[in-house]
Amino acid sequence: MAKLAEIVEFLDQELRTNEVPDYPGAHNGLQLENGGEVDKVAVAVDASLTVIEDAISVGADLLVVHHGMFWRGVRMMTGGNYRRLKAAFDSGLAIYSSHIPLDVHPQWGNNAVVAKEIGLEVDTKFLPWKGIELGISGQWTKTWEELIATVEAKVGPIISSVRCGEQVGRLGVITGGAGSEVEAVKASGIDTFLTGEGPHWSFPLAEELGLSVIHAGHYATETFGVREIGQKLAEKFGLKYDFLDHPTGL
């Protein structure tokens, strides 16, 4: 049993919630209070109705997510949104959200853990944005085929890819939906870019730029950070935790 306030303070501090910039819709931090006590934590990528119902069914008091409840601004508390909030309020489920602070955390971050999982030794950050850098990169010393195989084994099935050039040299990683950044990625000296998803138009553009791109899934690349948080909260506060897996195939 731990105090919600202590967990929130710990996460805010570790993730630098009030300092790391983010999109206006992110609203990082504690999005929903509960009665104040936490016995079990659930972690997940999205704060969807299904995930919240699952969190309740496994007995969680706190749900930590990567994508919080407020992305689309104020929404009437009716229909699906009402049911989602009603379930959380009724069961005393607190919700904590961490988006870019979690992506870029040097140890727990989605970027960092994906790089570690595929065996990439990171030496550089890239893609500056509002005072931070959104991506990390390193030299890939094996072949393209080995890269594909490792991603499939450690992250998930490749959604689509475009290959330019025989060798892989500098490999850049940004988890989630960074596929439209191909121009800035290429300008950073990267020749192969691993990300989650991107729009159709980014592939002809990547070809023109001579940048190889791999889409390994927005969802799949962002499951790592919340699992790290679950582990850390378990260790630090002696709590149980569950990862709730709800892939979208995207």
Added chain:
Amino acid sequence: MAKLAEIVEFLDQELRTNEVPDYPGAHNGLQLENGGEVDKVAVAVDASLTVIEDAISVGADLLVVHHGMFWRGVRMMTGGNYRRLKAAFDSGLAIYSSHIPLDVHPQWGNNAVVAKEIGLEVDTKFLPWKGIELGISGQWTKTWEELIATVEAKVGPIISSVRCGEQVGRLGVITGGAGSEVEAVKASGIDTFLTGEGPHWSFPLAEELGLSVIHAGHYATETFGVREIGQKLAEKFGLKYDFLDHPTGL
């Protein structure tokens, strides 16, 4: 006992909720669902924590307010905002909000009822905004002193006033916080303007323009519309209703 869905449909239609323009923060309509049944209605100016607690203590299932819960955009569901929502979710209190649609309703509107209460025969609308007109006006056939006395008797204590000229001719009414519109009001041919509140700078400007202005309170001038709604819901659906009075002195 009535269905929430039927009440919402009735109010949306009568108030033209989806057609009347409003400020981005207003979010008119059903802001919070409940289980679907309504036995008792509460009406109030603001959806504050105190009002919601009062609504619950009088046994209301539906609270109709002029100023809803979402004016300041997305807010974390923590602290006072958490307690407010927790109380409403727990007790099954639905919340319906109507701002400008209620101000300008030709019979139930705050403007219309204030004019009727003080005995002003309305013949003109003024102050065009996004396709509607925010104010109503008529000829005042009595003296300034009688106007002041009537407002005090029927609406509430005068907060402050500035008087330009001996006579009152055309009297314009906009309830709530329209005091900064003195330039446009004067340009509409009005010589005396009754509103709820306004900033300090509007009084020297009114003097320069030669416009008399009376501030009768933002809160006080906006209690009329929600009471009309309470009355209409009582008649139409056979429900009980309470007006919950929480003045701010502003």
Added chain:
Amino acid sequence: MAKLAEIVEFLDQELRTNEVPDYPGAHNGLQLENGGEVDKVAVAVDASLTVIEDAISVGADLLVVHHGMFWRGVRMMTGGNYRRLKAAFDSGLAIYSSHIPLDVHPQWGNNAVVAKEIGLEVDTKFLPWKGIELGISGQWTKTWEELIATVEAKVGPIISSVRCGEQVGRLGVITGGAGSEVEAVKASGIDTFLTGEGPHWSFPLAEELGLSVIHAGHYATETFGVREIGQKLAEKFGLKYDFLDHPTGL
């Protein structure tokens, strides 16, 4: 042999190039002139370097595309962009682009042809945008399984899908990348939405809204309109035409 000017006049008129609204980057119409004569036409989805090289190798004088060369604003004529333009200038390849005018054309449009291919009888337009409507819909009278099978057979492999509810009723179609419009689509009375691509976050949101969504590929859903144009130019001007297929898997 036909005059380029006559073909351009014909296309501008049929597609209402100067009247249909579009995104600022689209620049519909003749993007690149040539010497004035056209003997063979190539049609494709994208104006990428590879496509332009293919168009030249099949001997085309005119390339008609859905996504033109100028989406990302002014670009230096260097690197891949130089090679693309150099190839086109050297071989006398004119380029004509038609984006939303082609999506929404009532007979040739990507929307209209996809609907015809899957056997959907269209009776309504939806999703208003700048004075036009971007989507078309009709009643689907068969099962979800038959819908999936038909799309796979006639359009291409399903990228991903989310299913809400057992039955399919009103089926809406917008080709290309309209997946982020789920909220507006649902509000149009549609229960099943066929589009090309969409972001990860649209799937949890669709679930909350109760909208089934099928992503059949941005590229795959937009191959139909340009093929119709090729056919029409062949008939009207007695020209040969080739469809150049360069899928991205997205």
Added chain:
Amino acid sequence: MAKLAEIVEFLDQELRTNEVPDYPGAHNGLQLENGGEVDKVAVAVDASLTVIEDAISVGADLLVVHHGMFWRGVRMMTGGNYRRLKAAFDSGLAIYSSHIPLDVHPQWGNNAVVAKEIGLEVDTKFLPWKGIELGISGQWTKTWEELIATVEAKVGPIISSVRCGEQVGRLGVITGGAGSEVEAVKASGIDTFLTGEGPHWSFPLAEELGLSVIHAGHYATETFGVREIGQKLAEKFGLKYDFLDHPTGL
């Protein structure tokens, strides 16, 4: 007798007129020249027609105000605005305006003098804005009742107030119309906020936040700074000065 140019140079330097940020409408500094000589100074809160007429009737050559003539941008020199300017031009009345530079001046400022008048020992600034801080705060060591009584005695009648909590701890002061800043004020660690005016909606919000607020009048809280200037000019240049009192009740 003093030179206008010397007085202006002194005020610009002391008040840091060209460095302190302000709202676009403020236009701090010398707003209207005269023939160049100053024998008597008048100080007032507003540059209204009545104030200007008073300044002339007391024989002033220079009027120093907190709210200048240009807040609402360009205005035709007709009607009341013509009469105001005509009077000033005819009598050779120069006008100098100082808004935020005067609010935040560490000795002469409205904030500083109000704090001194009510016996608050200031130790902190708060509410950052464009590189400065708009408010000052300190610990209030007496009761709420003593605070109310002191404000009434030293500043003016309380317009309205909302009380949250029994004790007063950290008291923040921003003169004028800062009432809508309750959220940022609370987030600065302040529990009791003394300001001039604020909108109706700020009171329910303050209640939710748990912030006590006192409105002592926009006009009343801003009479202090200009009186300090009058005193300083009298001392420095051997001039007579009058404070012209024209309260609005707001």
Added chain:
Amino acid sequence: MAKLAEIVEFLDQELRTNEVPDYPGAHNGLQLENGGEVDKVAVAVDASLTVIEDAISVGADLLVVHHGMFWRGVRMMTGGNYRRLKAAFDSGLAIYSSHIPLDVHPQWGNNAVVAKEIGLEVDTKFLPWKGIELGISGQWTKTWEELIATVEAKVGPIISSVRCGEQVGRLGVITGGAGSEVEAVKASGIDTFLTGEGPHWSFPLAEELGLSVIHAGHYATETFGVREIGQKLAEKFGLKYDFLDHPTGL
């Protein structure tokens, strides 16, 4: 002797001062009142200090200008601006300004009178802007050389010109500084464009577009409208009037 109010009412009505759109800095109408009587009118292009001093020296009570006093927004009433206003206030000189309403007036307008002076029969308007059209055009039936000679004789010396093509066909006229509109002018079907001034870059662009352009001076092309107003006021109200000529060479 006439009443200022009657003159203003006449001009506002004839020029449609409150209906014709303009740039934000224009502020058409009576910019400065006087004591109410007008015996003599001066007209000029600009409301500069020199012009105002001239108007006073010829004994004018009203100055009508094309470019008023407020183009650059609020300006401190110091230095040259103080002297300008001081002179006008002291001598009782009212100032009335009319910019685009005067350019486009069908009989008095700068466009219309320039066209009449050079013998162009106008049959069409062009260049739509905020609901009006800024230019007028007609067929020029003589040579380029005759056009140049007529402009020099009737309007003033050519500042610069660029000639594309041997013949003049459709001649468009916009007085003042419309030279940067060459792209829109050419797209209106005009081959020769007479205007007052334009930037350097507009000449290479005009060459590329195949549009001949003549700059006859911003000042010179805009002296016609105010002279028409002078004439009309003289006729209508039995007043004397002077045209005050202050060319800039631009």
Added chain:
Amino acid sequence: MAKLAEIVEFLDQELRTNEVPDYPGAHNGLQLENGGEVDKVAVAVDASLTVIEDAISVGADLLVVHHGMFWRGVRMMTGGNYRRLKAAFDSGLAIYSSHIPLDVHPQWGNNAVVAKEIGLEVDTKFLPWKGIELGISGQWTKTWEELIATVEAKVGPIISSVRCGEQVGRLGVITGGAGSEVEAVKASGIDTFLTGEGPHWSFPLAEELGLSVIHAGHYATETFGVREIGQKLAEKFGLKYDFLDHPTGL
């Protein structure tokens, strides 16, 4: 014979192409590649069709201009724009553009060379803009008449001028179209301003401010920088170069 890539690298470094700010339309650097070799350079002010045809007729492989091809954003490659690009692609003419980086270069810059040509000893920069300063100034120790004569002799015919005051003291220089900056120029302590062009309204304003202004032609004042580049490339890479003179009279 030199490599295009080496020339571009040299120019980018010397001119600080990627660091100096500019207007969005400028697109400084290599705008159009060629096959990679450069034997002869042409330099000119504008990249117009006529200039490009001239560059080709003198056998140039690289054209360096002050005003590049992309000022007006994306333009269809049709008509005059097609002919311009077609000519350049066909003849292998690379195009390099440098706008503000060339204006402000301390030795090669248009400002610096104009100042040197007229014998002005520069000691100060003025007019801050995005972190750089756009103008340079020094004390003029001779008369106004000598200044006019020197400008006419060294730069070109005076287009127009306005003179305020007998003496010339501090002379500021900004080549090109900086005439509308008179207010900021005067506030920098400059009494005489030499620039290329400016709008009509800037002359009455300069008079009011007491600033003398000389317009020596946008084109004429900007021929100096590209000629310096031609010279430097000739020296550094052993290339021939031609200056292509195409004045607009503006």
